[in-house]
Amino acid sequence: MNNNDRVNFGSRLGVVAAAAGSAVGLGNIWRFPYELGQNGGAAFLLIYLGFVLLLGMPIMLSEFLIGRMGQANSAGSFKQIAPNSKWSLIGVMGVIASFLILGFYAVVSGWTLEYVVQAIGDQFRNRDTATLAQVFTNFSSNSYRPLLWMFLFAVGTYFIVLAGIKDGIEKSSKFLMPMLLILIIALGARSITLPNGYEGLQFLFRPDFSRINSEVVLGAMGQAFFSMSLGMGCMITYGSYINKKNQLSHTVIEVSIIDTIIAILASIAIFPAVFSLGINPAQGPELVFITLPSVFANIPGGYIWSIVFFVLLAVAALTSAISLLEVIVAYFVEEFKIKRQKAALIATIIIIVLGTLASLSLGPLKDVQVFGHGLFSLFDTISSRILMPLGGLAIAIFTGWIIDTDKIKAELSNNGKFNIKYVPVFLFLTRYLAPILISIIFIHQLLS
Ligand code: TRP
Numbered sequence: 001m002n003n004n005d006r007v008n009f010g011s012r013l014g015v016v017a018a019a020a021g022s023a024v025g026l027g028n029i030w031r032f033p034y035e036l037g038q039n040g041g042a043a044f045l046l047i048y049l050g051f052v053l054l055l056g057m058p059i060m061l062s063e064f065l066i067g068r069m070g071q072a073n074s075a076g077s078f079k080q081i082a083p084n085s086k087w088s089l090i091g092v093m094g095v096i097a098s099f100l101i102l103g104f105y106a107v108v109s110g111w112t113l114e115y116v117v118q119a120i121g122d123q124f125r126n127r128d129t130a131t132l133a134q135v136f137t138n139f140s141s142n143s144y145r146p147l148l149w150m151f152l153f154a155v156g157t158y159f160i161v162l163a164g165i166k167d168g169i170e171k172s173s174k175f176l177m178p179m180l181l182i183l184i185i186a187l188g189a190r191s192i193t194l195p196n197g198y199e200g201l202q203f204l205f206r207p208d209f210s211r212i213n214s215e216v217v218l219g220a221m222g223q224a225f226f227s228m229s230l231g232m233g234c235m236i237t238y239g240s241y242i243n244k245k246n247q248l249s250h251t252v253i254e255v256s257i258i259d260t261i262i263a264i265l266a267s268i269a270i271f272p273a274v275f276s277l278g279i280n281p282a283q284g285p286e287l288v289f290i291t292l293p294s295v296f297a298n299i300p301g302g303y304i305w306s307i308v309f310f311v312l313l314a315v316a317a318l319t320s321a322i323s324l325l326e327v328i329v330a331y332f333v334e335e336f337k338i339k340r341q342k343a344a345l346i347a348t349i350i351i352i353v354l355g356t357l358a359s360l361s362l363g364p365l366k367d368v369q370v371f372g373h374g375l376f377s378l379f380d381t382i383s384s385r386i387l388m389p390l391g392g393l394a395i396a397i398f399t400g401w402i403i404d405t406d407k408i409k410a411e412l413s414n415n416g417k418f419n420i421k422y423v424p425v426f427l428f429l430t431r432y433l434a435p436i437l438i439s440i441i442f443i444h445q446l447l448s
Contacts, residue, residue, distance in 0.1 A: 008243045015242050017174045018323075019255045022234060024177060025320030026108050027227040028263040029184075029313060030288050033270045037281035039219050040211030041203040045267075047217055049260070051224035055437065057256050058429040059230050059392045061412075062399035064248045067239025069403070069411050073330035074233025077240060082402055090394045091331065094233030097387040098327045099347075100379040101232075103354030105324065106157075107376065109317035110149030110359070111289060112310055114139060119306035124293040129277045133290045140286070141363035150355045153314075157321045158348040161329055162341060177319075180312040181262065187269035187292070187309070190299050197272030203281060204271050214448045218441055222384035228259055229323060231388030231395065237327050247418050269295070325351075354379065393438040400431030 009015045036044045070077025075091025118124070124132065140146055191197060225231045242248070270288060273295045274281050283290065296306035325347060332343035361368060361375035370378050399408070405427070413420040 009241050012246060013174065015246050015251055016254050016258075017177065018241075018319075019229075019235065019238055019251060020177060020258045021316075021319030022229045022238065022323035023227065023255055023259040023320075024180075024262050025316045026105065026112075026313075027223070027320070028259065029266040029316070030108060030285070032223060032227060032263040033267050034283065034285055034287040035219055035223050036204075036267060037271075037274070037283065037287055039216040040208060041271075041281070042205050042207035043209055043211045044216055044220055045204065045264075046207050047212070047220040048224055051221050052228070052256060052260055054429065055221065055392065055396075055434050056224045056228045056230060057252055058426055058434060059225075059395055060228055060235055060256065061248060061252045061426060062395050062430055063230065063233070063235035064239035064242060064252065065399065065403075065408065065411055066395065067236035068242050068244070068248070069407070070236070071240050073240070073334045074236045074327055075331055076334050077236050078398070082398075087394075087398055087402070090391055090398070091233050091236070093387055094231075094236075094391055095328055095331050097232035097383045097391065098234070098324045099350060099354060100383045100387070101226075102154075102321060102324050102351045104358045104376050104379045105317070105321055106150045106154045106351055106355040107146060107359045108285070109153040109314065109321060110146055110151075110355075111140065112314040112317055113149045113153060114145070115289065115293070116307065116310040116314060118293075119296075119303070119310050122303055124297045124302070124306060127293075127297060129279055129290060129294050132293050133279075133286070136286050136289045140359075141366075143360065143364050146359045146362075147356055150359055151352055153317075153321070154348050154352050154355060157318060157325055158344050160318065160322055161325045161344050176312060176315045177258075179308075180316055181265070183305070183309055183312060184262065184265045184269055187295060187305075188265055191269045191272040191276075191295055194272055194276035194295075194298065196276045199275035200271030200273065201268070203275065204267055214441070214444050218385055218445050221389055221438070221441055225388035225392055226384045227263060228256065229320070231391035232327065232383075233331075233391070234323050234327050236395075237330050238323065240330075244414055247414070248412060249418075249420075249422060389438050389442065393435055396430040396434035396438075400427060400435070 009018055066077050066081065070080035072080055073091065074094045075088040078085070078087040078091055123135070127135070192201065229235055239248075242251070270291050271281065273291050274287070277291070277294050279287070279291055281287075292309065293306065296302040296309070299305055325344065328347040329340060329343045332338045332347065333340055357365070358376040358379055366374065368375060373381055409420055409423060410416075412418070412423065
């Protein structure tokens, strides 16, 4: 593809909005709180923040850099930068990861749609936590209702990706994300003031270091990759749409801050309520879907709030799903010369099949276990605890050791126009720290 033909994100705000739209999603509001709850609270948060700083930010910058230099999809960019090498396999692995992630992501996104409808039907009012938990279990283990929502969500994502980069992704992210932020802050304010809410804050902010083990560390690393959309070519693909005038380092900082703040704010909205209502913080994937409806039941105007919240959560899921689907579509279109429509259609069909398996694994297919995991949790585990860190490892090594340092400097400074004093730190992180850290965690996990 000729570089000049490539679509670009329109404005600077558009770049940040689209990348933040990818990063901010169910990972922040659904996955982060339940992982934190299962992994001991504040200690997990602390380790997570370390990973964002030491792995997440340099790898996000590496991905943007690779994409903008290569001007192609997640595999094609490697081919452009290092022709005749095997590095493009990282991109292929990323496409596989995209499918697996979307397989369960579409299911949970479907849940958010169900909860929009429940909110509209005023289903949370006057229900205690035990009842709300029962409602969730009945719904998610039902054989057809979650499938219907998953299907709807996947088809919606398909249509938006078809509309193309600029129109579909950029416009929708720009005003909806700030709305979500405001709503979460308001929810947090309510949650903290519930009786015993401070216990939740303690759980969240007062670390108990005895809770740290290799499982917690691996979980925090996987969560950082998942939440920041890293390690599988998503930000490479988006990087290829960023124009040369954008200062990539600034975009990385902005996106990382937004993503981290939303995850923390979501936890502030959730954990005080968890402790106040006597919910088990290690409940698992259903945590948010039980806790927040209970909070809504306790807020004046909770009816409206709950509708707006679940609508915005569905939108946040959508902007993330779009970025995941875009990885696959860009790859099919550019590497196999398939038309965009056809590529998106094939991908969506595969996603619906995987989504069906993931969804049914919580109900009728509960007994199908692979490596001790049901399919839903298998897709999640393979992608976030294996493929993404592996991809991140390879991306860091590629950036630190393969790309020519002068070319990195030229790309990041837009040929000398921007200040790039941070580059030595960046190179240290990609060359040494990130590869060593990820390897140690992997090896430790294999041995334990
Ligand atoms: N980061 C998104 C979230 O937090 C999910 C997501 C989008 C993602 N693109 C990704 C996760 C790429 C891993 C890789 O919900």
